[in-house]
Amino acid sequence: MSSRMCGLAGYLLLAGEARADTRAIHAMNRSMAHRGPDDEGIALIDPDRNHATHAHTDDTALGVAPPAADGVVLGHSIPHRVALAHRRFSIIAPGPGGHQPFWSPDGRACLTFNGEIYNHEALRRTLRERGVRFRTRCDTEVLLAAYRAWGMACFERLDGFFAIALYDRDARRLVLARDRMGQAPLYLARTTRGWFWASEIKGVRAGAGDAAFPVRAQAVADFVVAGHRDLADQTFFAGIETFPAAHAGWIDDDGALHTRRYWRLPRQRHVASDVDPDTAAADLRERLDEAVRTRLRADVPIAAELSGGMDSSSIVALARQHVPRLAAYTVSFPGTEADETRYAEAVVRHCGGIDHHLMTPPLDDFMQTCDRYVAHMDEPFHAPNLLTNQRAWSAMAAAGIRVSLNGGGGDEVLAGYGAHYLVPLLGQMLGRGDLEGFHRVCAGYCEKPAGIGSRSYTRRLLGALLHQACHVAPEGAVWWRRRKTAGLSAALPVRGLPAPAIRPVSDVAGILRENATDWMMNYWLRSGHQSFMGVPIEVRAPFLDHRVVELAFTLPIEHLMRDGWMKWPLRAAMQADLPAAVVWRRRKMGFPFPLDAWLAHNERAFFAIAGDAECPYLDMRAMRAGYHRLRRDTPATLWRLMSLAMWWKRCVTGRRLEGEMAVERARNAA
Numbered sequence: 001m002s003s004r005m006c007g008l009a010g011y012l013l014l015a016g017e018a019r020a021d022t023r024a025i026h027a028m029n030r031s032m033a034h035r036g037p038d039d040e041g042i043a044l045i046d047p048d049r050n051h052a053t054h055a056h057t058d059d060t061a062l063g064v065a066p067p068a069a070d071g072v073v074l075g076h077s078i079p080h081r082v083a084l085a086h087r088r089f090s091i092i093a094p095g096p097g098g099h100q101p102f103w104s105p106d107g108r109a110c111l112t113f114n115g116e117i118y119n120h121e122a123l124r125r126t127l128r129e130r131g132v133r134f135r136t137r138c139d140t141e142v143l144l145a146a147y148r149a150w151g152m153a154c155f156e157r158l159d160g161f162f163a164i165a166l167y168d169r170d171a172r173r174l175v176l177a178r179d180r181m182g183q184a185p186l187y188l189a190r191t192t193r194g195w196f197w198a199s200e201i202k203g204v205r206a207g208a209g210d211a212a213f214p215v216r217a218q219a220v221a222d223f224v225v226a227g228h229r230d231l232a233d234q235t236f237f238a239g240i241e242t243f244p245a246a247h248a249g250w251i252d253d254d255g256a257l258h259t260r261r262y263w264r265l266p267r268q269r270h271v272a273s274d275v276d277p278d279t280a281a282a283d284l285r286e287r288l289d290e291a292v293r294t295r296l297r298a299d300v301p302i303a304a305e306l307s308g309g310m311d312s313s314s315i316v317a318l319a320r321q322h323v324p325r326l327a328a329y330t331v332s333f334p335g336t337e338a339d340e341t342r343y344a345e346a347v348v349r350h351c352g353g354i355d356h357h358l359m360t361p362p363l364d365d366f367m368q369t370c371d372r373y374v375a376h377m378d379e380p381f382h383a384p385n386l387l388t389n390q391r392a393w394s395a396m397a398a399a400g401i402r403v404s405l406n407g408g409g410g411d412e413v414l415a416g417y418g419a420h421y422l423v424p425l426l427g428q429m430l431g432r433g434d435l436e437g438f439h440r441v442c443a444g445y446c447e448k449p450a451g452i453g454s455r456s457y458t459r460r461l462l463g464a465l466l467h468q469a470c471h472v473a474p475e476g477a478v479w480w481r482r483r484k485t486a487g488l489s490a491a492l493p494v495r496g497l498p499a500p501a502i503r504p505v506s507d508v509a510g511i512l513r514e515n516a517t518d519w520m521m522n523y524w525l526r527s528g529h530q531s532f533m534g535v536p537i538e539v540r541a542p543f544l545d546h547r548v549v550e551l552a553f554t555l556p557i558e559h560l561m562r563d564g565w566m567k568w569p570l571r572a573a574m575q576a577d578l579p580a581a582v583v584w585r586r587r588k589m590g591f592p593f594p595l596d597a598w599l600a601h602n603e604r605a606f607f608a609i610a611g612d613a614e615c616p617y618l619d620m621r622a623m624r625a626g627y628h629r630l631r632r633d634t635p636a637t638l639w640r641l642m643s644l645a646m647w648w649k650r651c652v653t654g655r656r657l658e659g660e661m662a663v664e665r666a667r668n669a670a
Contacts, residue, residue: 006100007035007087007533008112008186009203010165012174013194014255018046018081022055028207029085032200034376035533036087039064043101043110044080047172047253052107053078061088064096081194082167082174086112089402089536097136104144105135108169111144114199115162115184116538118294123157147175155248156262159546163243165197172253180263181409181516181544182245182525189213189240195251197243200530201378204240213237215652218498220617223380224640225492226500230522236379242522263546265516265553269509272556278572280555284548285573291545292318295405303327303396304405305389306356308343310567310574310582311407311416315542317577319405320351327355327401329392334360336594346579359395361388363594363601370609371657374650376534377527380643383636385593386531393537402537408528409543412516413552414567415508415560420515424508425561441564492630492637493622508557516549599631599638606642609657615648 009028013019025042033040040059045052055078056064086100102111117123120139123146128134132145139160146154147166152175155164161183166175176197178186188197189204189212196208205213219236222228233241243249249259292315296302304316306328320326330344341358348356366373366384373387396404415421422441429438503519515521532539542548552560555569562568565584575583611620623630623641630638649655 006089006114007032007199007203008085008100008114008163008165009198009207010082010084010112010174011194011196011207012167012251012255013081015048015081015253017193018048018079020077020079022078022080022083024207025083025085026057028196028198028203029087031202031206032087032198033059035199035536036089037536038090039086039088039099041086041088041099041101043082043084043103043167044078045082045084045110045167045169046080047082047169049079050169051079052110052169053080054101054103059087061096061099064099084110084112084165084167089533089538098138098140100140102140102144104148109144109148109166110169111140111147111164111166113140113143113162113164114186115160115179117143117158117160117162118297119157119159152248152250152260161544163199168250171250174251175248176243176250177248178243178245180246180546181549182242182522183529183541183544185526185529186243187235187240188243190255190257191239194255195257199533201235201237201240205237213239215648217496217617218501220644221494221497221500224494224617224637224644225497226503227382227636227640228501228503228519228523229379229382230526231501232518232522242526245517245522265513266550268554270554270556272558275556275559277559277562277569280559281569281572283551284555284569287545287548287551288314288542288570288573289318289321291542291548292405293322294545295540295542296322298403300402301327301400302403302405303329303399303401305392305407306330306344306347307407308340308345308347308582309407310570310585311410311543313343313347313407313578313582314410314570314574315405315407316347316354317351317574318542320353321577325353325355327357327396327399329357329359329396329404331388331392332358332360333594336597338594343582343585346581350579351577357395359392361391363598364605365391366598367602367605367609370646371650373534374646374657377530377647378651379527380640380647381527382523382643383593383595383639384598385595386527388593389528390531390534393532393535393539397535397537404532404537404539406539406541407543408524408539408541409521409549410567410570412512412521412524413543413549414570415512415557416567417515418566420511421508422561422564422566424506424511425557428507441561443564493619493626493641494617495619497617508561512553512557516553595635595639596631599635603627606645608661610642610645610649613645613649614653615645618645618648620645 009032022044029040039061040057042055042057043052044055084101088100090098100112117139120142124134124142127145127149130149134141146157155177161179163184163186164177168175176186178184185199186197187201187204189208191208191212196204198204215236216238219234222231233244235241246263247259247261249257251257296319304319304326306312306316307330316328328348330341332341333339348354366387393404411417426438426441506514559569565571571583607624613620618641646657650657
């Protein structure tokens, strides 16, 4: 098995745009060197002359044999119109067999691939029965053989996560594909010269030029005012989008892009009366356990992230049943409300056989390293705790671990966000007159059921229902949201921004579907992937196994939030494997991080670092004057303003963030 998390890049130039200079493809690949320290390869193809060259570089691994191209060179002047580049991070000891770009034996197809195909051994057996001979044990070779055997229909046979760029010399077309949920990123841009693609935005910009992609004011408004990012397939840069998840397609020699969806979420949920809740929970546990077992396959040490929440605890408990010992890493914030260490330690005691590692990052950790991290992330991001997570992954990597399991996706798949899903459900219940169900759900969800009748509870609930109001009066809900975001915009130190996008009004099932696709999952997957590949380390998410997802999206909404318990099927499924204090814990912390303390601690350092950001959408003088008000009233929004300022200075204007000096000056001033 040859699993890997890597980076890929390339371009397809239109007829008449052929070039001999290879500096652009080298720049694209080198901009993502952190993604693949083990190996590098570049393929240069001239379809007009029917000639292909495989270029070795200084970073090409030792022992790589000449592939089935027409030549192997070291140099920077090679006529071509198509370039494919790859950086390799091997989960197995780096060897020449999995070197990419990977060529078919006859030299007529060339593949670059980021990800892992979990069912490659089964596919290998099927292809052997068709007469295919294999030279290696790597999943890359199986993937290329699958394309040669089944064409564009091969992608729906794949079980795993992947981003693929493949050039078919016979068909004279570039083939692109991404996995069902979009775990592996693939950015794409069209310019007047042709198409550019890469695993990261910086790779596209390095090849096509920064000036070709101005910042989208709409993306800034969506992010700062409404907290949305990466809506649909958009990015902060006009002209750079992501190739859509669950799609495969090709670019013709004339530059035309064709795509088709090969998988989609189930369209219908079962009726509650047709599904036994306990049977549904048992089915979920079986599928999740298989997903965990599959993702434990590796010849290198594997660890797990353990926050103490329901999702990560479930993954750790199931993984522990398949391995004799398991390393688990927890980020701790002692003395703050965001600290979940006691729940993580309860899981460790309950499961046994776990080597538990606690980490406590300092509050100024982010500011000290912000220059590298902000540049690495390519776009603004929702909270500084992304770096905190990366610190845990870095500790794993320092211990020799190259693979980590985590609970990502559980909330989006199984309705884990009470604020997102519970209030719309209550609105639907009121709309159909189900008062008994309404009170039962309220009583189950509230930590203190006796407070249900209080005036403050009623005021909060009615305010939330008015804000959501999704089933009863959709037009009113849109009006309310526009009014709320307009008021927030007026109170923020921003200028020249359009109105933020208003989320489509939907019932609970629709919100779940939106969150698992365009409105939430895109961002979580892209930002998380960008962060862990900065280490690099491979992070595997069993909740995003397509069989788990398919089951979850057929379960009745009433089962997912049974009697006010969010993610009830998972709680029921895992109650024999985890402490009751974790399983039947009412309060969810989400992504725990002491943001208020962090904002208080880093005010001076931030303005020293980014006070001169020169972002046309930010009024830095007003932001400085209103810092304490924003911290009190809308701390998450304040962070987004800070993130925008640092990103603009570092990634748009290209100036360094002098974090270490700013932190030292702030300490001295204090």
